[in-house]
Amino acid sequence: MISCGIDIGSRTIKIALYDGSAVVDSMVTMSGSAPQQIAEECYQQLLNRNDLCSNGIAFTTATGYGRNYFSLADKASSEIICHSAGVAFLCPDAKTIIDIGGQDSKVMQLLDGGKVGDFAMNDRCAAGTGKFIEMVAQTLNIPVASTGALALSSNASCDISSMCAVFAESEVIGLLHKGIPAEVILRGIFDSVAKRVVSLGRKVGFRGPVVFTGGVAQNPGVVAAIQQQLIEHNIVTPNQPQLTGAIGAAIIGYRTAVARNSASASIGACQ
Numbered sequence: 624m625i626s627c628g629i630d631i632g633s634r635t636i637k638i639a640l641y642d643g644s645a646v647v648d649s650m651v652t653m654s655g656s657a658p659q660q661i662a663e664e665c666y667q668q669l670l671n672r673n674d675l676c677s678n679g680i681a682f683t684t685a686t687g688y689g690r691n692y693f694s695l696a697d698k699a700s701s702e703i704i705c706h707s708a709g710v711a712f713l714c715p716d717a718k719t720i721i722d723i724g725g726q727d728s729k730v731m732q733l734l735d736g737g738k739v740g741d742f743a744m745n746d747r748c749a750a751g752t753g754k755f756i757e758m759v760a761q762t763l764n765i766p767v768a769s770t771g772a773l774a775l776s777s778n779a780s781c782d783i784s785s786m787c788a789v790f791a792e793s794e795v796i797g798l799l800h801k802g803i804p805a806e807v808i809l810r811g812i813f814d815s816v817a818k819r820v821v822s823l824g825r826k827v828g829f830r831g832p833v834v835f836t837g838g839v840a841q842n843p844g845v846v847a848a849i850q851q852q853l854i855e856h857n858i859v860t861p862n863q864p865q866l867t868g869a870i871g872a873a874i875i876g877y878r879t880a881v882a883r884n885s886a887s888a889s890i891g892a893c894q
Contacts, residue, residue, distance in 0.1 A: 624679045626880055627669075628705065628872025629662060631689030634725030634753060636662050636723075637866050638669050640680075643881075648673050649866055658689050666695055675819050682876035682883075687870050690724070700875055702868055703731060703742055709871030711737025714860045718830035721820055721849065721866075723839035730824035741827040751819035751843060753839045755791070759812050762795050763805045767842075774809035774844035776781040777796065781811035791815070809844060817848035828835035831856040840864035 625647060630637040640647040644776050650669050656852050666683075669674060677695065685696035686705040693699075702722075711733065720731040728751050729744040745751060781803055787790040791812075797809050808846045815821050816839075821829075833856045839845050840860050850858045861867065 624877070624880060625673075625675065626677065626873045627666070627680050627683040628869040628876060629666060629683065629685050629687075630660055630691060630702075630705065630866075630868035630872060631662050631685060631687040632724055632838075632868075633688050633697065635865060636665055636687075637869040638665055639866055639869040639873045640669065640673060640675075641813075641870065641877050642842075643877055645693060646866075646870055646873070649863070650778050651863070651865060654689075655759075659694075662689065662693055662698035663695060680879035684872040684876035684879070686872045691754045692817075695849070697876070698879065701873060702745075703729070703739055705868045705871035705875060706836060707731055707733055707737055707739045707871065708874050709726060709835060709867035709869070712870060712874055713867065714859060715725045716832050717834040719824070719828075719833045719856075719857070721824065721833060721840075722837040723816070723820060723835075723845070724837045727753055728820050728837075730820065730827055730829075732827045732830065741824040743823050745819070745823055751816050751823075753837070753858065756812065756816070756839065756842065756845070758792055759795055759809070762792055763790065763799070763808065765805060766826075770809050771842040771844035772812075773806045773845075774813050775818075775847060777804070777806035777810045777842075779807045780814050781807050783811045783815040805854065813842075813844045813848040816845055817852045820849065822854040827855060829856055832859050833857070835860045836864040836867045838865040 628639045639649040683696045685693040690699040731742040732740040734740040785794045
């Protein structure tokens, strides 16, 4: 039996297939200007390359910003629940999750068994998110993928005082005109992002191991900045950290299908 999880985020779409014990296959693509159409196309591509048809999927769970608009899903589930299920599968000892995506950042505290104990979320300002880092990279005319290594090449940082992404971008332009090197500015940006997410997490508390997920977790500059803010805990980043929501959605779907089949078998036995 195969289940599918699809995480339709603001910047990327992630899909995972799960067979009850392992992730069979996965895919990550940009959301683009027509995210629902792209999601359906990616869903079909993933099924095709695994010789599956939609009837061969036991259950499909959608999560992320676009979860309520994906017509091929059997159920929509919250990002908090799906991310926690995915991290509990990939890192069973995890106690805290830091997730920074394209449009929001959140910190989740996990109970034993992977259930969510508490969480805090910042979804009202782009500062401290992947979109903010993209804006800064564009201002500096540097590919986003290069920003982490460039920031880590600098021993110096600078203060970014603006609490708003728009004002922070203006501040970056001002620093450039003052002759501050791009690597120093980037290090200051990542320090700012780290301080924001750690401050957010203090509301629910940090317990180790701390797992960092989301697309921004692929940036070594941000990972190092958060580690510097949380020296009491070791920050763990899973392979392909942007996939945890999709994997969790697939796992939740699998469990739902198993429960549904068990219920059907029980009814049949009573007749």
